[in-house]
Amino acid sequence: MATYVVSGSASGIGASTRSRLEAAGHVVVGIDLHDAEVVADLSTVEGRAHAVSASLDLCHGSLDGLVTAAGVGPPVSGALVAGVDYFGSHCLLEGLRPALAAAPHAHVVQIGSNSTTITPDIPEDLIEAFLDGDERRAIELVTEVPEPFDSIIAYGGAKLAITRWCRRAAVSQDWIGSGINLNVIAPGAVLTPLLEGGRDHEVVGPLMESLPIPTGGPTNPDLIAEWIVFMLSPAARFACGSVVFVDGGSDALIRPDAWPDGFQVRG
Ligand code: NAD
Numbered sequence: 001m002a003t004y005v006v007s008g009s010a011s012g013i014g015a016s017t018r019s020r021l022e023a024a025g026h027v028v029v030g031i032d033l034h035d036a037e038v039v040a041d042l043s044t045v046e047g048r049a050h051a052v053s054a055s056l057d058l059c060h061g062s063l064d065g066l067v068t069a070a071g072v073g074p075p076v077s078g079a080l081v082a083g084v085d086y087f088g089s090h091c092l093l094e095g096l097r098p099a100l101a102a103a104p105h106a107h108v109v110q111i112g113s114n115s116t117t118i119t120p121d122i123p124e125d126l127i128e129a130f131l132d133g134d135e136r137r138a139i140e141l142v143t144e145v146p147e148p149f150d151s152i153i154a155y156g157g158a159k160l161a162i163t164r165w166c167r168r169a170a171v172s173q174d175w176i177g178s179g180i181n182l183n184v185i186a187p188g189a190v191l192t193p194l195l196e197g198g199r200d201h202e203v204v205g206p207l208m209e210s211l212p213i214p215t216g217g218p219t220n221p222d223l224i225a226e227w228i229v230f231m232l233s234p235a236a237r238f239a240c241g242s243v244v245f246v247d248g249g250s251d252a253l254i255r256p257d258a259w260p261d262g263f264q265v266r267g
Helices: 010-024 045-058 077-103 124-131 137-144 150-169 193-199 204-209 221-231 250-254
Strands: 002-007 027-032 064-070 106-111 181-186 242-247
Touching: 002 010, 002 077, 002 137, 010 027, 010 221, 027 045, 045 064, 045 077, 064 077, 064 204, 077 106, 077 137, 106 150, 106 221, 124 137, 124 150, 137 150, 150 204, 150 221, 193 204, 221 242
Parallel strands: 002 027, 002 064, 064 106, 106 181, 181 242
Antiparallel strands: none
């Protein structure tokens, strides 16, 4: 029996992951705005601090795994997206790391998105603001973008930055050197309230509908949860800093040759 923290555990991908882990006999400490062991608002500094300290209390300082699934998406304000999708995840990754290191072998799955690679023109200075931990600057930059594109840029930017943060951290002494496998899953369109919120919007909806999905359409949260549970398992132990795209082929269709990119040695 293992203990996991799952943020965003009350709905969608997080809820489906939670029910699979519990069905397998594990203990899940959920973090969400409602219906969770830890009720916390990950968009605020106070909420993040509470989420970390209450989770550490409930897992008694040792944690076998973490899934950071809490998120919001277009068309909610870009500032809120930045606060939850980057800083809300980052605080859990940093704050719960000591408890993950205290377990014999822990696995972390950050929920990224294929928005990282298919959102055009994400400003590099926004990514830098996220990675510098400069929330004020990140919000300033996204609010310069007119609505509702502020939300789209914030979403792609936050997911790209947290993915980059995870790849840098994953290979470090603090993470794999401390026995913690850190990986990212990058889903495409998944039928959850987050996606429905976008599809109902007059501008964001048609943009989402125009996304080609070679497998035929959006998937369901249970299918993504199956991947997450696998990525939490010992079978995933050789995965370290991996970004696993499970997106029905959208990224491969739009950018077939962009990734993997060759290693260029500059003279
Ligand atoms: P969802 O709306 O079903 O679940 C998101 C959960 O996050 C909700 O329970 C919500 O209450 C919680 N949450 C939102 N704001 C919060 C806050 N401030 N503090 C604490 N909890 C908060 O959506 P989902 O699609 O299951 O999203 C899960 C993750 O998957 C998100 O990170 C999302 O960005 C990502 N994702 C979703 C899709 C998709 O198409 N649905 C695609 C790629 C990635």
